[in-house]
Amino acid sequence: MRQEPTESGATDVADAGDVATEPRPGPGSAGPDTPRRQKRRRLSPWAEYPLLAVTALVLAFLIKTFLVQAFLIPSGSMQNTLQLDDRVLVDKLTPWFGSQPERGEVIVFRDPADWLAGHEATPPTTLQKALGFVGLMPAAGEQHLIKRVIGVAGDTVECQGSGPLKLNGRPLDEPYVYAGNTPCSTDPEGQFKITVSPGTVWVMGDHRQASQDSRYHRNDSHGGMVPVDDVVGRAIVVAWPVPHWSTLPVPPTFD
Known part of the structure; x- marks a missing residue:
């Protein structure tokens, strides 16, 4: 086919069957009217690090409040x-x-009833209080105690002489009692026979001759028993120091 010159002098190479079309943008290309995608703005370290710190504190507080909390053992009553x-x-x-x-x-x-009256504790520093509040340190300076549950509501617990301690008339084999201690103390407060009231538990320390437990508070408003509502939770693990690491299962004595 003969090529006709165009008005500008250029030769038109399209034949009669050609159709002039605008080039279509490819699937990944941006058209003339397509706005450019905005780049995601990244926080500067000065803003990012405080945000991460606040998030960590909030998570620690929630874990301490609802899941697991660390406590410091302040005495030898559970040795x-x-x-x-x-x-x-x-x-x-x-x-x-x-x-x-x-x-x-x-x-x-x-x-439960001023058991710690007269027991002076080293007051925590402001930093210890703050870290304890959010759960990054064991609770410090709080009015908490730790003992072993011996009887629950309806149980009869009895001590005569140096023992053994009896639960519902059955003598208990207590391998966890501190070596050299007797299961029952022979002082007047250590001799008793009680029935645990509803909604309470009877607690005793494993170091029987060095524990001011339920036996020594029978004249308080709860008869020496601990209301279940005052129980924070069950100690499950000795986490620190590392050489003392161990779990705290229920002894076979109570099976």
């Missing part, structure tokens, strides 16, 4: 199960689902 200055982790989740303290468990509870 040799727990040593002075041990850190234990306490399960706070199961009580939210209606779980009740059971015989043989080691529990942490709020002071």
Whole structure:
């Protein structure tokens, strides 16, 4: 076919069957009217690090409030199960689902009736209080105690002479009692026979001759028993120091 010159002098190479079309943009190309995608703005380190710190503090606070909290053992009343200055982790989740303290468990509870009166504790620093509040340190300076549950509501607990301790008339084999101690103390407060009231538990320390437990508070408003509502949770693990690491299962004594 003969090529006709165009008005500008250029030769038109399209034949009669050609159709002039605008080029179509490819699938990934941007058209003339397509706005460019905005780049995602990244926070500067000066803003990002404080945000991460706040998030970590919030998570630590939620874990401490609803799941697990660390407590510092301030005395030897639970030796040799727990040593002075041990850190234990306490399960706070199961009580939210209606779980009740059971015989043989080691529990942490709020002071039910001024049991700690006269026991001076080293006051925590402001930093210790703050870190303890959010759960980054064991709770410090709070009115909490830790003992072993011996009897629950309806149980009869009895001590005569140096023992053995009896639960519902059955003598208990207590391998967790501190070596050299007797299961029952022979002082007047150590001799008793009680029935545990509804909604409470009877607690005793494993270091029987060095524990101001339920036996020594029978004249308080709860008869020496600990209201279940005051129980924070069950101690499940000795977490620190590392050489003391161990779990805290219920002894076979209470099977």
